Amino acid sequence: MNKIIEFLNVTKCYKDNVVAVNNLSFSVNRGEIFGILGRNGAGKTTTIKILLNYIFPSDGKVDFDRTRYRIAYIPEENIGDRKEKVWDFLYYMGRLMGFYSPPELKNKIEQLLSDYEILNKKNNQFSKLSKGMQQKVKWILCCLNDPDILILDEPTNGLDPLSKRKMRDWFLQMKEKGKTLIISSHLLFEMEKVCDRFLLLHKGKKINEVNINELQENETLEDYFIRMVGESYSPSENK
Ligand SMILES: Nc1ncnc2c1ncn2[C@@H]1O[C@H](COP(=O)(O)OP(=O)(O)OP(=O)(O)O)[C@@H](O)[C@H]1O
Ligand SMILES: [Mg+2]
Known part of the structure; x- marks a missing residue:
């Protein structure tokens, strides 16, 4: 072990x-x-x-x-009353992580939003998503640095x-x-x-x-x- x-x-x-x-x-x-x-x-x-x-x-x-x-974390608590659009939030966080180049990151986010069935919410304000959808965004964040x-x-x-x-x-x-x-x-x-x-x-x-x-x-x-x-x-x- x-x-x-x-x-x-x-x-x-x-x-x-x-x-x-x-x-x-x-x-x-x-x-x-x-x-x-x-x-x-x-x-x-x-x-x-x-x-x-x-x-x-x-x-x-x-x-x-x-x-x-590389460590990914999904916190128990909500990630806050964020006013940004889902896409902008993910893109900003992905750039901070610095793991993918901008074109790769865009593809990755698009793919993950589609996998988690919230691609149609990408231009919605994060705080206006349902609870489960917000949880999915936490999941996507968690995958953005290939932990x-x-x-x-x-x-x-x-x-x-x-x-x-x-x-x-x-x-x-x-x-x-x-x-x-x-x-x-x-x-x-x-x-x-x-x-x-x-x-x-x-x-x-x-x-x-x-x-x-x-x-x-x-x-x-x-x-x-x-x-x-x-x-x-x-x-x-x-x-
Ligand atoms: N910041 C804090 N200040 C003071 N006490 C705290 C703090 N955070 C947690 N506690 C206390 O520490 C104990 C353990 O809390 P913890 O959040 O680790 O439990 P948990 O097992 O995650 O519970 P849950 O299943 O409800 O999420 C509890 O008595 C809680 O009230
Ligand atoms: Mg707990």
Whole structure:
């Protein structure tokens, strides 16, 4: 296994002594799809932001040579109330990334807008797109630098069922190309179809780091999740 990211006893305390991540150690291997799971407030987004160096650990160490890779990130939050046209926004961001020449970039954007079925929205103001369409623009942004590592915080949020399915296929195609994907999501049905391994967080702590084939026989990822972090919830009583 070729580890490319390693968290070593990482703790993150926000103001007012909120311990969002507590003594967390885990690693991600090159070329795998790695899922980060946990209930609301478990520390997933905090972990992702530490990974990206957007925020810094209060304690512990992250071993990740970010300069060696092109990294793409889909944030959980909206990318803002942008007044620009979709096309202008993508073109501007693509030029900043500097990966394609202007004619190549134009072709690439045209192709991606068409693949994601929003080419007819290219002259619309970004902030006036529907939620799912805005999510698609985030996806297109994410593809504009041909990333080696994709870090995706609830990436299918707001997408319709067909678009979700396409996105899932796309995760697997990315993996085929040797990319590494780190995905945080509450959609366990989707996650169990694509992820190789999972980190399960609960109240900032690691509950487990598990391979998909280490679940119990006939156990779905949702069953596993509830077994591990469901506390007083009893699925049999609530079916
Ligand atoms: N900027 C911040 N300042 C103070 N506390 C924060 C901040 N960001 C997150 N927290 C707290 O840290 C904890 C973990 O939050 P985080 O956003 O990492 O959770 P999450 O697992 O991504 O949750 P969700 O599934 O709801 O997205 C929560 O208790 C949250 O309130
Ligand atoms: Mg989050």
